[in-house]
Amino acid sequence: MLTNTRSDRVRGVRALSRRAVRERQGLFLAEGPQAVREAVVHRARVIEDLYVTPTAAARYGELVAAAHEAGVRVHEVSDEVLTAMGDEQAAVAPQGLLAVCRIESAVLADVLAARPRLLCVLSSVRDPGNAGTVLRGADAAGADAVVVTTNSVDVHSPKVVRSTAGSLFHLPVVTGVPVEEVVEAVRAAGLVVHAADGAGDRLLGDVDLWPPHAWLFGNEAWGLAPQVRELCDDVVRVPIHGLAESLNLAMAATICLHASASVQRA
Amino acid sequence: MLTNTRSDRVRGVRALSRRAVRERQGLFLAEGPQAVREAVVHRARVIEDLYVTPTAAARYGELVAAAHEAGVRVHEVSDEVLTAMGDEQAAVAPQGLLAVCRIESAVLADVLAARPRLLCVLSSVRDPGNAGTVLRGADAAGADAVVVTTNSVDVHSPKVVRSTAGSLFHLPVVTGVPVEEVVEAVRAAGLVVHAADGAGDRLLGDVDLWPPHAWLFGNEAWGLAPQVRELCDDVVRVPIHGLAESLNLAMAATICLHASASVQRA
Numbered sequence: 001m002l003t004n005t006r007s008d009r010v011r012g013v014r015a016l017s018r019r020a021v022r023e024r025q026g027l028f029l030a031e032g033p034q035a036v037r038e039a040v041v042h043r044a045r046v047i048e049d050l051y052v053t054p055t056a057a058a059r060y061g062e063l064v065a066a067a068h069e070a071g072v073r074v075h076e077v078s079d080e081v082l083t084a085m086g087d088e089q090a091a092v093a094p095q096g097l098l099a100v101c102r103i104e105s106a107v108l109a110d111v112l113a114a115r116p117r118l119l120c121v122l123s124s125v126r127d128p129g130n131a132g133t134v135l136r137g138a139d140a141a142g143a144d145a146v147v148v149t150t151n152s153v154d155v156h157s158p159k160v161v162r163s164t165a166g167s168l169f170h171l172p173v174v175t176g177v178p179v180e181e182v183v184e185a186v187r188a189a190g191l192v193v194h195a196a197d198g199a200g201d202r203l204l205g206d207v208d209l210w211p212p213h214a215w216l217f218g219n220e221a222w223g224l225a226p227q228v229r230e231l232c233d234d235v236v237r238v239p240i241h242g243l244a245e246s247l248n249l250a251m252a253a254t255i256c257l258h259a260s261a262s263v264q265r266a
Numbered sequence: 267m268l269t270n271t272r273s274d275r276v277r278g279v280r281a282l283s284r285r286a287v288r289e290r291q292g293l294f295l296a297e298g299p300q301a302v303r304e305a306v307v308h309r310a311r312v313i314e315d316l317y318v319t320p321t322a323a324a325r326y327g328e329l330v331a332a333a334h335e336a337g338v339r340v341h342e343v344s345d346e347v348l349t350a351m352g353d354e355q356a357a358v359a360p361q362g363l364l365a366v367c368r369i370e371s372a373v374l375a376d377v378l379a380a381r382p383r384l385l386c387v388l389s390s391v392r393d394p395g396n397a398g399t400v401l402r403g404a405d406a407a408g409a410d411a412v413v414v415t416t417n418s419v420d421v422h423s424p425k426v427v428r429s430t431a432g433s434l435f436h437l438p439v440v441t442g443v444p445v446e447e448v449v450e451a452v453r454a455a456g457l458v459v460h461a462a463d464g465a466g467d468r469l470l471g472d473v474d475l476w477p478p479h480a481w482l483f484g485n486e487a488w489g490l491a492p493q494v495r496e497l498c499d500d501v502v503r504v505p506i507h508g509l510a511e512s513l514n515l516a517m518a519a520t521i522c523l524h525a526s527a528s529v530q531r532a
Contacts (some may be wrong), residue, residue, distance in 0.1 A: 135508055136517070137513070137517060139508040139509060141514050142505060165511070165512075171508060190414060205532070238406075239528075239531070240406045241408025242437060243304075244307060244438035246431070251520045258504070265505070266471070
């Protein structure tokens with residue numbers, strides 16, 4: 001059992017809370033039973049190491065056994081070591097489970113070659129909770145992939161990973177492509193691109209969501225830049241009743257993605 | 267201008283961050299330009315006092331003028347006083363504006379007497395962000411009222427007020443009634459009661475959302491208790507595709523409420 005909280009290994013894992021270190025090393029943290037379970041079940045090949053406290057090993061015996069079976073290197077660690085490894089800013093305790101995973105970014109050309117029917121594109125989204133929730137919503141809508149453009153939050157930050165509730169391990173995620181390039185490539189592949197924006201001139205209910213399409217969602221505060229909206233086929237808004245001025249990004253995206261699934265998966 | 271951060275007034279306002287004090291005094295805090303604006307525009311009568319820093323008075327001149335016109339008592343305060351008055355745990359700064367408002371709980375019998383077509387009931391919801399987001403979603407769906415049952419988060423806590431983005435001042439909110447009583451009264455008033463639950467046996471798309479109805483949403487972790495579900499007309503789930511196991515409460519509620527609006531407001 002690893003008990004030295006000051007070892008190089010512990011320090012190395014802990015450093016993955018920082019974006020620069022994640023990018024340099026190509027690794028990220030998945031903390032807690034939900035994220036670890038989804039990683040083990042759906043993408044065990046990306047798990048470099050799984051750290052488990054004795055308590056968690058007893059409580060999540062089945063999960064740890066599945067990890068062993070999948071060929072994952074499992075290390076028993078003390079509670080103190082696990083705490084020292086994890087994201088300090090986590091609002092939720094990792095409950096004795098932490099996986100170091102390899103970043104496996106999907107390639108946009110591959111995603112498009114697979115003839116997707118529903119894509120979700122996040123442009124300049126900055127809030128980790130919003131990004132994670134939209135990723136989860138895309139997964140629940142059966143989207144074929146999520147694309148996160150440059151200038152967006154790092155989807156491998158501990159907070160985004162947590163808020164995806166495991167969906168990060170469920171579908172391909174493309175990162176680091178400028179939004180203009182994404183829209184151009186997606187349209188060239190034959191998909192319709194719907195920008196979602198509270199100021200859109202088309203109502204969601206009037207849009208035909210049967211043909212293969214991509215939803216483009218912008219920054220939580222300022223939406224999509226005019227020059228980005230112009231690249232899209234249309235700009236769609238979720239109708240608002242009552243006195244509410246707007247929906248937040250995650251809510252609007254959830255509604256749009258669900259609407260697509262309702263039509264495509266009916 | 268008020269500059270003494272240790273005055274009784276400042277201490278009294280700051281104490282409203284605590285639930286017990288809010289309940290004893292019947293007052294709560296609305297912090298920041300968005301919440302204050304919605305209070306001034308839609309429910310100025312509940313504002314006891316509005317505190318404004320000189321910077322905010324210049325920046326939000328129109329809003330402050332509207333408050334004066336609505337008969338609100340406006341006090342100029344130093345930055346230090348405003349900071350001392352606000353919720354210490356706020357992740358977002360109040361930007362120089364803080365209103366002390368009177369809690370104005372709606373009465374369920376009055377809400378039902380007005381023949382509502384769409385109600386949103388939150389049962390044992392504990393997370394402030396979830397509760398606020400659902401309230402905002404209910405507002406955007408044109409719901410006639412929101413009911414928050416006993417054992418739920420205090421909707422007048424600073425964090426819920428913030429996350430409603432002003433919607434708390436847009437529609438009647440009933441609090442403090444046990445869920446069984448709410449469901450009984452709502453059904454007696456002729457509304458259909460749909461429980462929303464990931465384990466529901468009816469799909470959202472199969473439910474007729476034209477007749478007047480209430481959505482019942484449960485706790486974010488454990489959903490609705492079996493004995494509560496049994497009181498409802500049906501238990502409805504949002505279909506999930508992809509590999510996602512579930513949607514979070516706010517996402518599921520947003521989808522259900524939007525579905526109701528799509529039918530009732532088409």
